[in-house]
Structures are given as structure tokens and as C-alpha cells.
Amino acid sequence: MADIDRAKLVKYRQDGARQVMERLNLDLLVLTTFDNVRYVADIRPFFVTGWMPNAIAVLAKSGDPFVLYPDEYVAPSPYWADEGAALKDKYGWSHYTIFNPALVSDMYAEWLDWAFQKLGITRGRVGLDSAPWQWFVAFKQRLPNVELVDAQTELLKQRAVKSAEEITVLREAALASGEAVMRGLAVAKEGARDLDILGAAMGDAFRHNSEGDAFFPFLTCGPVRGGALYPENREIEKGDPVILDLGPIIDGYMGDCMRVEYVGKPTNEFEDLYRAVYDCMYAGIKAARPGVKASSLDEAVRGVIRERGYPVHRFDSGHGVGLSCCELPIILRADAYKQPGKLDLTLEPGMVFTLEPRLYKQISDDKFIQASLEEIILITEGGCEVLTNNAPFLDDLIDVQPTKYP
């Protein structure tokens, strides 16, 4: 864990959640997702792919959050005595379920009802984040006097601006992601397997304190076809571009970094593509400062791609990182959404997000070469800072302050 003032970190996040409650005029906030529960309750819930959520945090206008999560005691404790009586009294449930939560939504509703009674709450406006729809239906049936309000957008808006403590942890996650990618790409030699790259990179991420993957890592080697993203146990050949993109998780905060390696001497075509990616990144970084719209950064990146005659990528140019990977601000392609204004945030100091230009050149009917980079950017008072530090930027292209890995 990073060396931070933990109480300060938690207070900042709980104050943030209470600001959301105020803006939405809520009596209570019910949080169920892995990241939101962690945001207010500072616990690390079990994480099982496709089996979320498994914990509920209830936040009232004052006081500590009330957490429905018996597996704080998944390992035994005096709470286990007498068939878990103390566990039941404190957490409302003496048993830890491993059911997919959509299958026992009635039990979660009953559990929430128990919590509301314990808190003395019978009615009011209750904010709910992105729960499964079965929970929503069960909650409504079980708690008819409660009005459920969508709190997810406001929560993510609130979470977009990070505190000094959060930035310290995110800096570690960003550096760990750059380091892990570098360790992986060091294996990218003629005759190696692409899976060896992934093994080296992910092993390093775990040795650097990673809790898991922010996303299932992307790795492509050699010329790519549409859809190519993942390794296929391919033997690496001379002349292969290798692109690796992964995200370790440090103390809940997610890193995300993408780098490219070329096996052998790069072709002129590839060099040109790589230089263009640099220039895209630089254009984005140059545009990144308080007061500008997120979509301006996307346009800065996209403009360089167009100008150089490469096909523009069909997604946005970056995304916020924090307790989830892909949160606000999205560096969005403004014309791709019906109501871009709603989510096209104005950048503020403390916002942390990626820029990830991806460039491609068609080399035959269905084959492409690609070059991509991804940096994590922090908006500062004066402009921005790059939190990842291993990018082989050319000196004359970059005037931001890169950080050093401890």
C-alpha cells in the first residue's frame, strides 16, 4: 500500500459521496458496485468475474457507512462462535453467499430492509448505483416507501477529480503499469511466444503489488486483422510490431499503459506510423489543461491522425482511471454521442485519465500494421503531468515532467 494518510483519503471520498447526496437531494445512498463500495467504505470486496456485486454500502447524511458484507470475516474470528451470532447481529447475515447475486436478489432486498430498520429509515429518496435490475425490482417490492434514484452518473462525475492521496496511489499504479509492460516487451524477441510476453508482464505486475487486472490484457503481435486484440501463442518473428496494454491495480486504483516494440529494424512505414503516434500523444498532452473540454483533446489527437492520412480510430481517445478503469472523464469523440454535452466534462486539476492514440496502416486487403501508445495524464493547475514514465518519447517532442519509478 502506498504511504498516504489513509484517514484523509477515506474522508475525501465520503465527503464526495455526500456532495452527490446533496446535489440529488438524497436521504440515503445505496452502493453496490465493487468500486463504489470501496469508494465510501474502504473495504476490498471479493472480486469474481461476472459475479458482482456482493457487498452493499449504505451511506446516510452523517456517520460511517453501514456495510452489508459479512466476508470481512470470511476468515474466522470470534464472530464465528455460536453459529455466527455476533456476525448476524452486526452484519445481518451470518453466512457468506457464493451465489451469483441476481439469483438471490430477494435475499439482498431483505438484507437491505434489515439495514434500513437498523438505521431507523422507512421512507425517502435513496440513490442507487449500477445494481442488477433484479435487485432494483426486489428493492422496490420490499421497500415500497423508498424512491430509488439513479446516482451513478453523479457519483462518477464526483469521483473524476482526485485528491492528493488518490493521486499518490494512482501514480504508483501508473508506474507499475509502465514497468510491467516494459518487462513484458523485454521478452519480445524472435522465436519467443507472445504468451511469454504476457507471462512476464503479468507476473511482474503481481510482484509489484497488483491485486488483479483492471482489464484482461491486450497483446497483438505482427500484422493484425480486424478484431485482433489477444495473444494466440504465436511465435514471434523478425519484423513484428508487438503491442501490449495492461493495467495492474494498486490498493484499488487502476493503472493502464500501452507500449509498442518492434522486433528487428523497423521499416520506414512503421517508423512513420510510430512518429505519428508520438505526435498525436503530444498534441493531446499539449491541449490538456484546466478549462478545456475533454472532447478538445480527442479532437487534437484525431486531427493529427487525419492530417497524416491514417484511418481514425473508431472509439474515444481516452478514459478516466481511478477505482475503476474507464471512468470519467471520457476523452470523447463529441459526435459519437447523442447528448455529448452531458458527459463532455470540462477538465479540472486533479482529473486523471488516459490518452491512447491508436494508428493503423493497411498493408494488404485485410492486414494492418499498428502503433499505439497510452499514457496516464494528471491535470494540474498549470497544465498536465504524465504519470506513466516509460514512454520512449523523443526529447524534442515532450515538455512535460515525467516521473521516476521509486
Place this chain on the structure above:
Amino acid sequence: MADIDRAKLVKYRQDGARQVMERLNLDLLVLTTFDNVRYVADIRPFFVTGWMPNAIAVLAKSGDPFVLYPDEYVAPSPYWADEGAALKDKYGWSHYTIFNPALVSDMYAEWLDWAFQKLGITRGRVGLDSAPWQWFVAFKQRLPNVELVDAQTELLKQRAVKSAEEITVLREAALASGEAVMRGLAVAKEGARDLDILGAAMGDAFRHNSEGDAFFPFLTCGPVRGGALYPENREIEKGDPVILDLGPIIDGYMGDCMRVEYVGKPTNEFEDLYRAVYDCMYAGIKAARPGVKASSLDEAVRGVIRERGYPVHRFDSGHGVGLSCCELPIILRADAYKQPGKLDLTLEPGMVFTLEPRLYKQISDDKFIQASLEEIILITEGGCEVLTNNAPFLDDLIDVQPTKYP
């Protein structure tokens, strides 16, 4: 990827989904989760922690599933020409969003509406799996003549019985999980760090073709306190029990294996605990055959724990594995749920699940030693087979057929 008849695998799964439609009298099935989309559409969607779902599969009574998922072409293709015109025509959207899906539920509803029009559907009973509640609300508003029906329980019941092809892949995932755990525990020596164990294990999992983590891996070293699950960069000491539990993912199917190592010569107390875990596992395996209730296995495991005087674990004794980790059948503690009958499945050949007895002994006011094992079990016509193969079972305790790693 495993050497299987892929067409047969996909057909089995799609037939299964159609049986669910028949049982629930559905005109259409709308699937949104990572695992359900893969189940019917055989695509591997992006996986980003806390940012799901991002793809929709629509299954009608006949024909191929209709997939809303432009990032089949996240890498470029001729579909990108003319601002993605061909992409838009085929997938309804020429842009790949990196927004958290709860924030753009209106766009997903519009997208689904487009798909329904393309399929000529305006009304009917539509099954929906575990989508975010914002989608449910948006779908209902956008598609007022459609009746949304919960299909998640029936889907997971259907998915509980695996085909020969699925078993082949699950066998690989089970063996890869055992192998990765073994590689990790080989590092568990005096003076090493617990994170080195995780690095070695997870690096090995990725080198064995893992796509990512079925869950964030659990690792505890030394005496544990309540809640202990995760490594803390601890220096391993002589006399430490070390427990590692992780799950590689092979071609979408999830492994899950837990093993224990002891650094130095085990104490008598620990040996007794370890022997008891063996006996729990053996009791569970012995009870595992077609026609018995899942809860009978839990009781077989729990009975041995009680009989030996250790505190019983406060969760169920195992869970199904497949395209998600923790699916049906749950080897449930029958008395922990209000309506156990509903989900207490009768075991059938082709069901695949874990047994994971966890035993603890209190050694001071708040410290415990633990010993746990986890095997993946396949129900066969005649009884069961253990798909994981690295458990150091004693010969006289085990009479099932262990498999060999290729």
C-alpha cells in the same frame, strides 16, 4: 485454444439458450453479461473490471444470434472506410464506446430498438439476464410493447450441465489452475515475499494461455486474522502455512484451485488440520454422484469438520464453474437460504463444480492457522472425476481417477 469441435460447442450452447426460451415462453432472449454473451455468440468481449456489460446478444427462436458489438472491429478493417458506414449498417453503431454502460443506457436502449426493428420485432416476451437497472428502465421506456422477463436463473440452470466439448476446455482450465498454484507455491521459501508467490503463479497462468483472472487471487501466509485473504508483501517465515487460490481462464472457461504449503516441518496441530481437510474433501467426493442434492455434499464436508471439532466455515462448500466462476450448482449450505429448494440442484452427469473445504484452528485470541483445498469435480454417470490433478492426496484416501497435465 483447446482442440475441440467448435461448431458443436457453440451449437450445444445455443440449443441450451433456446431451451430456456421455451421453458420461459420467450419470443426473444437479450443477453448482456460477459459470460452469457459468450455463451450464445461465441465472441470474447472486452473485459474491463467494473465496466460491464459492453455487448448485447439477441437470440430469436431460430437463426444466428444478432450481436450488438462493433468492437469485433476494434482493430481496423475495410469496415472503417467512409466513417465506418459498413460498420454502422451491420452493427448499428460505428463507434466503440468506452463509457461505463450505466451512463449511456439511453444509447443502448436505442441500439436495441434498432436491432428489434432490423429483426422485425415490435412486441412479445423478452428474456433479460443480469443487466444494470438503468438499462432495464431505458429498455422499458424505449420498447413499451415488450415484456421483460428475468431469464438469469434459468440460464444459469441450463449452463450447469456441460457438454463433452465444454468439459474438455474446463479440464484444461482446471489443470492450468493446479499447475499455476504449484508454480507459485514452489517459491514459498523462508525469506521470499508472498508477492513473489503470486507473481510466479500468475505469470505461469498467463503463459498457459490464461485470458485473465476468474477472480482476484487469494493468498495468505502465516497465522491469519479475521478477513485475511490477500498478500501484503510479507516476508515468509519458517512455520508459515501458505494458502494460494486462483483461477486462470482458458477460452472463456474458468479454473479454480486452492492448495496449501507449509514452510518447514509442519507442527502436529497443522498436520491434524491438513488431514482433516483431506477427509472433508474425500467425504465430499464420495458423496458426489448423479441423483443427490448439492446440499448433501455440503453436509458431507461440514459433517467431517464438526466431527473433528473445528469451526465450520461460514459459506457454502463449493460452486459451479464454467463461463463464469461461481455459477450453478452451488454446493450450498441448505439452511443459509430462505428457499433452498429453488437452487439446491440435483446433481447430473456433466455438472462441474468445486469443493473447497476450509478449516481453521484458533491459536490465540485473534489468530488462526488454516488449511484448505479446492478441487474441480465433474459428475459422471458412475460418480465423479477430479479435474484438478495436483492435490497431494494420500493414496489410501482417494479412489477417483485423477487426470494428467498434457
